[in-house]
Amino acid sequence: MSLPATYLDGLNPEQRCAVEHGVGQSSCPPLLVIAGAGSGKTNTLAHRVAHLVVNGADPHRILLMTFSRRAAAEMTRRVERIARRVMGDGAARGGALSWAGTFHGIGARLLREHAERIGLDPAFTIHDREDSADLMNLVRHDLGFSRTESRFPTKATCLSIYSRCVNAGQSLDVVLGANYPWCAGWSAELKQLFAGYVEAKQRHNVLDYDDLLLYWAQTMTEPSLAAEIGGRFDHVLVDEYQDTNALQAQVLLGLKPDGGGLTVVGDDAQSIYSFRAATVRNILDFPKAFSPPARIVTLDRNYRSTQAILGAANGVIDLAAERFTKNLWTDRASGSPPQLVAVRDEADQARYITERVLEHRESGTILKQQAVLFRTSSHSAPLELELTRRNIPFVKFGGLKFLDAAHVKDMLALLRFVQNPRDRVAGFRVLLLMQGIGPASAQKTLDAITAAADPLKALAALPAPPRAPDWRDFVDAVGELRDGRAGGWPAEIERARLWYEPHLDRIHDDAATRRADLVQLAQIASGYPSRERFLTELTLDPPDATSDQAGVPMRDEDYLILSTIHSAKGQEWKSVFVLNVVDGCMPSDLGTGTSAEIEEERRLLYVAMTRAKDDLHLVVPQRFFTHGQNVMGDRHVYAARSRFIPDRLLNLFERVSWPRVAASPGYPTRQAPPIDIGARMRGMWR
Numbered sequence: 097m098s099l100p101a102t103y104l105d106g107l108n109p110e111q112r113c114a115v116e117h118g119v120g121q122s123s124c125p126p127l128l129v130i131a132g133a134g135s136g137k138t139n140t141l142a143h144r145v146a147h148l149v150v151n152g153a154d155p156h157r158i159l160l161m162t163f164s165r166r167a168a169a170e171m172t173r174r175v176e177r178i179a180r181r182v183m184g185d186g187a188a189r190g191g192a193l194s195w196a197g198t199f200h201g202i203g204a205r206l207l208r209e210h211a212e213r214i215g216l217d218p219a220f221t222i223h224d225r226e227d228s229a230d231l232m233n234l235v236r237h238d239l240g241f242s243r244t245e246s247r248f249p250t251k252a253t254c255l256s257i258y259s260r261c262v263n264a265g266q267s268l269d270v271v272l273g274a275n276y277p278w279c280a281g282w283s284a285e286l287k288q289l290f291a292g293y294v295e296a297k298q299r300h301n302v303l304d305y306d307d308l309l310l311y312w313a314q315t316m317t318e319p320s321l322a323a324e325i326g327g328r329f330d331h332v333l334v335d336e337y338q339d340t341n342a343l344q345a346q347v348l349l350g351l352k353p354d355g356g357g358l359t360v361v362g363d364d365a366q367s368i369y370s371f372r373a374a375t376v377r378n379i380l381d382f383p384k385a386f387s388p389p390a391r392i393v394t395l396d397r398n399y400r401s402t403q404a405i406l407g408a409a410n411g412v413i414d415l416a417a418e419r420f421t422k423n424l425w426t427d428r429a430s431g432s433p434p435q436l437v438a439v440r441d442e443a444d445q446a447r448y449i450t451e452r453v454l455e456h457r458e459s460g461t462i463l464k465q466q467a468v469l470f471r472t473s474s475h476s477a478p479l480e481l482e483l484t485r486r487n488i489p490f491v492k493f494g495g496l497k498f499l500d501a502a503h504v505k506d507m508l509a510l511l512r513f514v515q516n517p518r519d520r521v522a523g524f525r526v527l528l529l530m531q532g533i534g535p536a537s538a539q540k541t542l543d544a545i546t547a548a549a550d551p552l553k554a555l556a557a558l559p560a561p562p563r564a565p566d567w568r569d570f571v572d573a574v575g576e577l578r579d580g581r582a583g584g585w586p587a588e589i590e591r592a593r594l595w596y597e598p599h600l601d602r603i604h605d606d607a608a609t610r611r612a613d614l615v616q617l618a619q620i621a622s623g624y625p626s627r628e629r630f631l632t633e634l635t636l637d638p639p640d641a642t643s644d645q646a647g648v649p650m651r652d653e654d655y656l657i658l659s660t661i662h663s664a665k666g667q668e669w670k671s672v673f674v675l676n677v678v679d680g681c682m683p684s685d686l687g688t689g690t691s692a693e694i695e696e697e698r699r700l701l702y703v704a705m706t707r708a709k710d711d712l713h714l715v716v717p718q719r720f721f722t723h724g725q726n727v728m729g730d731r732h733v734y735a736a737r738s739r740f741i742p743d744r745l746l747n748l749f750e751r752v753s754w755p756r757v758a759a760s761p762g763y764p765t766r767q768a769p770p771i772d773i774g775a776r777m778r779g780m781w782r
């Protein structure tokens with residue numbers, strides 16, 4: 097008996113079509129959902145998964161891949177809520193979705209489960225970008241490339257080149273020619289470096305981010321393994337498909353070669369990750385990868401924004417060189433046009449936003465419903481100062497990651513070393529924390545233990561290095577963490593903290609604030625079933641906000657959201673402010689090399705604008721102070737409004753100047769005073 101699907105009544109016909117596609121039929125052909133901004137993609141995907149479960153699909157055999165762990169958790173919650181509403185307790189008995197996560201997270205899990213079959217040691221640890229760059233540097237140094245006469249590319253550039261080759265599936269020479277022409281002369285050395293880097297990773301039993309996809313894609317080329325892994329899932333659903341790369345597409349096709357049970361959702365107008373080799377071709381090529389081609393359902397009704405905001409966002413994206421999806425429409429009331437706000441400089445920008453935010457709060461929009469978005473994390477610095485000065489709590493996303501803080505990395509390095517003593521980058525970091533141990537003795541120690549069959553046993557047997565008073569403590573801590581005497585997971589994080597804190601106190605002047613992060617780390621740790629899962633998940637998708645910023649407010653406290661546009665993906669707020677809508681910031685100076693980069697910058701502005709429901713402010717500072725001058729300096733450069741809002745789009749905005757200076761005879765508003773004596777006085781001494 098099929099259940100009356102009243103829970104689908106709130107969906108529009110296209111959403112419903114996407115939700116019901118193939119459900120209850122003997123086979124479920126591939127489906128591509130092209131979902132414009134705010135068109136209910138998340139809602140639709142959650143309903144589709146719930147609808148599958150309600151109609152008998154086994155939740156343990158559904159694979160759901162999203163862009164972030166946060167998105168996966170949110171989707172899982174929604175699916176469970178819908179299923180519970182329809183099935184009551186029956187939904188709980190069926191079990192939760194057990195395979196929801198990011199591509200990298202799911203990859204790590206599958207690789208660990210199949211490790212022995214593909215010649216991997218299942219105890220592998222995962223290097224984040226910084227660890228990977230450190231290892232690249234080590235190899236670069238060993239090969240003598242850091243001593244070349246003309247400057248060899250930096251470790252970060254080397255890693256980016258390597259990563260692009262791997263993710264885009266392109267040869268080194270193609271990548272150098274297209275993306276790093278200034279490094280083309282180093283092709284032979286880079287090849288040698290990358291070969292050395294791969295060997296080092298294998299010796300140390302570590303995988304980097306890219307390996308998780310690469311190894312997974314390689315595994316899927318072995319027919320028996322591909323059939324086995326693909327056979328574990330009846331349905332595979334992928335969100336944000338526009339931001340996946342060639343390797344991810346390869347994995348997907350390996351899982352479901354005929355497309356049976358495959359659903360992908362995406363929006364080419366929101367593709368903003370091509371710098372990580374994501375390609376919009378994945379969406380475009382998806383339908384014809386199958387025979388018959390995948391079904392395409394387009395969601396173009398926007399539920400989020402007022403007509404006026406949507407009109408302006410459509411105007412911006414209409415000027416894109418290449419478009420595949422059509423404009424969005426809404427039947428929401430028109431609302432007031434988005435504001436294009438001219439301010440004198442960044443300080444005024446900060447004041448303008450602070451005043452508006454407080455005004456909105458007065459009139460009933462809580463802070464959490466307001467967000468300030470920016471292209472680059474550093475753009476928000478003056479605003480952060482102003483908010484702090486005025487005591488307005490905020491949380492920043494996409495800035496310095498919690499895990500990038502040195503003390504958090506130290507703790508994680510210890511745990512990683514215990515998990516995988518062959519992980520040289522982790523081992524090196526931990527050993528250097530101790531007094532009396534420098535790079536040379538750390539290298540010697542690591543050489544001695546990694547050669548042994550049981551490295552930690554070898555560590556315990558080593559004589560203490562001279563002048564290293566904490567050596568015994570270290571060996572004891574590692575031993576206890578390794579053999580369970582520290583109380584197992586997550587209790588052992590306390591043991592790790594106990595060992596680390598004296599070092600923290602010695603190394604950092606601000607140890608007290610840093611300790612708060614360690615407490616937070618322990619709290620996060622308690623949410624994971626094992627040390628291995630904790631290290632894996634945290635490395636792959638670190639928490640976004642840091643206590644370095646204004647203190648993490650309590651959950652029930654109200655706070656303003658500050659976020660990079662990249663981190664704002666998939667979110668929405670009542671009011672949105674976009675900082676620095678000027679050439680140089682948007683498009684960013686860094687992203688204006690090629691026309692493809694410019695187009696991606698345009699899409700970024702589009703993503704930012706489409707986050708707003710009722711109220712949107714694009715702020716345009718007229719001038720920026722240049723760096724590297726003294727406090728009294730007044731050297732500045734003038735900025736032009738972003739080229740993405742040319743004159744012909746101005747009618748879509750309300751233009752405002754701030755502060756509004758009362759017009760007085762003889763003084764046009766918003767002009768500098770006719771004479772700036774202060775500047776002249778300062779100029780006398782230059």
Ligand SMILES: Nc1ncnc2c1ncn2[C@@H]1O[C@H](COP(=O)(O)OP(=O)(O)OP(=O)(O)O)[C@@H](O)[C@H]1O
Nearest residue numbers: 106107108133134135136137138139399400666667
């Ligand atoms: N059928 C519907 N009826 C009413 N509101 C809807 C419907 N579908 C979605 N919405 C609302 O539209 C808004 C946008 O939905 P959602 O966040 O799922 O969009 P999205 O497609 O993921 O957006 P984006 O890609 O821009 O992040 C939400 O507030 C959601 O509640």
